[in-house]
Amino acid sequence: MNLRAPKGTRDVLPDEATMRRKLESIFADICARYGFGEIRTPTFEHTELFERGVGGSSDIVRKEMYTFLDKGGRSITLRPEGTAAVARTFVEQGMSSWASPVKLWYNLNMFRYERMQKGRFREHTQFGCEIFGSESPQADAELIGLLDTFFKELGIKETQLQINSIGCPVCRVDYEKALRDYFRPHLDEMCVDCVERFEKNPLRMLDCKVTKCQEIAVDAPAPLDALCEDCKKHFNAVTTYLEALEIPYCLNLRLVRGLDYYTRTVFEFVSHNVGTQGSICGGGRYDGLIAELGGGDVPGVGFALGVERLLLELQAQGLLPETDVPPLLYIASFDSTAAEALKLAQSLIRQGFSIATDVVGRSLRAQMKAADRLGVTYIVVLGDLELEKGIVDVRRLSDGEEKSCALTELGAFLKAAESAD
RNA sequence: GUGGAAUUAGCUCAGUUGGUCAGAGUGCCAGGUUGUGGCCCUGGAGGUCGUGGGUUCAAGUCCCAUAUUCCACCCCA
Numbered sequence: 339m340n341l342r343a344p345k346g347t348r349d350v351l352p353d354e355a356t357m358r359r360k361l362e363s364i365f366a367d368i369c370a371r372y373g374f375g376e377i378r379t380p381t382f383e384h385t386e387l388f389e390r391g392v393g394g395s396s397d398i399v400r401k402e403m404y405t406f407l408d409k410g411g412r413s414i415t416l417r418p419e420g421t422a423a424v425a426r427t428f429v430e431q432g433m434s435s436w437a438s439p440v441k442l443w444y445n446l447n448m449f450r451y452e453r454m455q456k457g458r459f460r461e462h463t464q465f466g467c468e469i470f471g472s473e474s475p476q477a478d479a480e481l482i483g484l485l486d487t488f489f490k491e492l493g494i495k496e497t498q499l500q501i502n503s504i505g506c507p508v509c510r511v512d513y514e515k516a517l518r519d520y521f522r523p524h525l526d527e528m529c530v531d532c533v534e535r536f537e538k539n540p541l542r543m544l545d546c547k548v549t550k551c552q553e554i555a556v557d558a559p560a561p562l563d564a565l566c567e568d569c570k571k572h573f574n575a576v577t578t579y580l581e582a583l584e585i586p587y588c589l590n591l592r593l594v595r596g597l598d599y600y601t602r603t604v605f606e607f608v609s610h611n612v613g614t615q616g617s618i619c620g621g622g623r624y625d626g627l628i629a630e631l632g633g634g635d636v637p638g639v640g641f642a643l644g645v646e647r648l649l650l651e652l653q654a655q656g657l658l659p660e661t662d663v664p665p666l667l668y669i670a671s672f673d674s675t676a677a678e679a680l681k682l683a684q685s686l687i688r689q690g691f692s693i694a695t696d697v698v699g700r701s702l703r704a705q706m707k708a709a710d711r712l713g714v715t716y717i718v719v720l721g722d723l724e725l726e727k728g729i730v731d732v733r734r735l736s737d738g739e740e741k742s743c744a745l746t747e748l749g750a751f752l753k754a755a756e757s758a759d
Numbered sequence: 760g761u762g763g764a765a766u767u768a769g770c771u772c773a774g775u776u777g778g779u780c781a782g783a784g785u786g787c788c789a790g791g792u793u794g795u796g797g798c799c800c801u802g803g804a805g806g807u808c809g810u811g812g813g814u815u816c817a818a819g820u821c822c823c824a825u826a827u828u829c830c831a832c833c834c835c836a
Contacts, residue, residue, distance in 0.1 A: 342809095345827070397834045401760075419836085448836075453760080455830070464836055531833075547832080596834060606836095617836065644836025672794075702794050710796040721794065735796065 346452070346460025348646075353661040358463075358645065360659040362445055364491055365465050369443040372484050374467055377442040379423040385413040390630055391422030393598020395538045402450040416449035420466045421599070421624065421640055422631075428470050429633035439471035445645075456613035457647045466621075468640035470628065475572050477639050478603045478623060479579030485607065485619060485641065486585045493657045497618060500590035501580075501605040503573035504541060505565050507626065510601075513564035514540050524554045545592040560591050569602055576603055599624040603639065611654035612647040619643040665694040666752060667732075668709035668717045670702055679720045682745070689749045691756075710735060716755070718748075 343349060350358065366376065385405050392399050404416040417423050424442055427433070433440045447463050454460075467484060469477045482499065489497060505513055517540040525533055529548045536543065544555050565573065580587050587605075595604045604622035612618055621641025628636040652658050667686070671679030676699075683695040694712055696705045702719065709717045718730040724745070731740045732751060743751045 342827070402834080450835075452835080453833090454828070455832095458835075462836065466836095612836090613830090620836065642836060647836060668796095670795080701789090703792065703796080704789080706796040708796090717796075719795065723794085733795085738796085 344460075346454055348459060348461075354649070356661045357649065357659045361492075361645065361648065362465075365445070365488060366443075368484060368488050368491065369467065372441070372480065372487075374441040374443040374484075377424055377427060377444050379417070379420070379427055379444070379446065381447070382414045382416050383423055383426065385415040387426050387631070388415055388418060388422055391425060391599060391627060392419060396596050396598050398450065398597070402452055404449045404451055417446070418448055418450045419597070420444050420446055420448065420464055420642055421468060421597075421627070421638075424466075424468050424640075425470075425624075425627050425631055425633075425638065428636070429628060429631050433470065434628075434634050434636055439469050439477065441467070441469050443467045457644070457650050458613065459646060463645040464642040465645060466640060466642040468638060470636055470638045472639070473625065473637040475575035475579060475603075478576045479583060481621065481639060481641055482580060482585060482605065483583050485643070486583070488643075489607070492652065494651060494655060496611070496655060497607045497609045497651065499580075499585060499587040499605060499607055500593055501577070501587050501603065502561065502590050502593040503565060503569060503576075503602050504561055504594060504600060504604055504622075505569045506601050509564060509566035509569055510541075512566075513559070513561065516559045516564060517541070517543065520558050521554070528554060539598075541594045542596065545594050555592075562589075562591060572602055595620060595622060599627045599630070601625045605641070607643075609651050609654075612644075612650045617644075618647045618651055663692075664713035664715075665692040666715050666756065667691065667693050668705070668712065668714040669693065669695040670705040670709065670717060670719045671696055672702070672721055673699070674722055675720050675725060678725055682720060682748070686749060686752065691749070691752050716752075718743075 369376070385403070388403060389399055394400070398418045403418055406414055408414050424444060428440065444466050445463070446466075447461055449461055452458060452460060467481055469481060482501075486499075504510070518536065521528070521532075521536060521540065521543060525536060528536075528543075528551050529546065532543045532546050532548070532551050535546075541561070543551065544558060544561070546552060546555065562570075562573070577587065590606075593604055593606060595606075600622040602623040602625065605620070606617045607619040608616040609618055610616060619641055621639070623637070623639040625637040627638055628634065649658070669679050669683050676696075679695050683693045686693045694709065694714060696708070700708065706717065714735065717733050717735060718724075720730060724730045728745050729742055730745060730748070732743050732748075733740045741751075
């Protein structure tokens with residue numbers, strides 16, 4: 339077999355598909371209860387959207403995008419993340435004239451050209467939420483509250499919320515200057531990446547993983563101290579609301595996040611169960627994004643949650659959703675009764691029951707084995723004898739107990755059996 | 760983009776210093792029981808040993824390249 343799924347992609351088989359469907363349904367339900375509407379954007383966009391929206395200094399834009407020229411010569415990129423695309427829709431569809439704030443959620447697959455690792459794929463799925471049109475810390479808190487609700491409904495316990503504020507463009511300018519002043523004397527001791535970050539985005543020098551750089555960064559000016567009065571007030575209000583919602587959080591002054599559009603609040607839910615990167619969910623405020631994309635001065639805040647990482651987390655905590663249950667009843671038949679068996683199965687299925695029947699033309703013995711392997715609860719043999727009398731014996735496979743039942747009463751029998759469980 | 764490990768049947772894996780090494784378990788199909796599941800017994804299908812080169816009388820086995828997967832770095836969900 340030479341043909342394989344492309345590197346970094348996965349096949350989702352029935353058991354996992356069922357689990358994912360349940361997660362999707364829980365998330366959709368919670369979003370609806372919080373007043374969010376679903377949005378589905380195109381799988382690909384003009385490359386320029388991500389270059390401007392996500393930002394040229396981010397790794398996503400620099401080296402992880404699936405970009406190609408289409409037959410019309412347009413530069414197209416498979417979406418590497420959701421926020422820029424949803425923001426584009428906001429502008430294009432004139433959502434600034436909708437009742438404000440506009441609250442949207444999505445469930446979309448994302449594409450990033452990366453090396454494979456635990457919890458990391460070239461195609462992966464994100465659940466996400468965005469609130470456009472509110473500058474208030476109440477919006478930040480509501481989003482984190484929504485996530486907290488989601489995790490609680492799934493039973494997740496071990497994740498930790500980390501939060502930080504990286505300030506607004508105004509205090510960022512002062513802060514970046516302060517950082518450069520601090521790091522400049524140490525530059526020759528730091529890694530090549532940090533030297534590059536010094537020019538482009540000195541904030542990210544704070545969370546460099548190189549030991550030497552970390553040692554130097556320890557005494558760097560802290561982001562929270564550098565915030566302007568408005569940003570300080572905003573951040574304090576966010577944490578106050580989190581306390582009111584009884585959501586535990588952990589200040590992480592090193593938390594910066596690599597997408598260029600973030601302002602003020604940034605946060606992540608982390609866990610040790612999803613590989614060393616640890617992040618299940620990340621988000622923050624992006625007050626300048628809509629303007630950057632040609633819309634008005636509309637603030638925004640949002641998050642994205644990695645579904646594959648969520649599944650890893652649920653598995654580690656023994657919380658995976660149930661997979662499909664086997665059919666309730668297997669109808670065994672013979673050549674002479676195959677038509678009647680199909681008819682009976684269809685009738686019961688149309689009444690709402692889950693029914694299996696032979697579609698291979700197997701011997702009765704093989705059908706019994708097949709039914710057993712499927713894990714069905716009951717089995718009936720529909721032969722000429724049974725058809726003649728209009729009565730079948732319903733056998734319960736768990737203990738072999740048999741009960742006679744008129745063919746016309748089979749639906750009622752199954753209904754009673756179902757409700758008895 | 761950098762570094763490390765791995766790849767043999769659908770799945771989990773044996774396979775010694777190159778020489779009956781194409782294997783086991785499990786799963787699948789059938790039969791034993793021509794109209795009755797599980798346990799048991801028997802048989803069957805399924806692999807160009809990731810791919811391509813090289814060394815050799817002889818290569819899952821040694822060498823090189825490459826692909827894929829896993830792990831870590833970077834970064835992100």
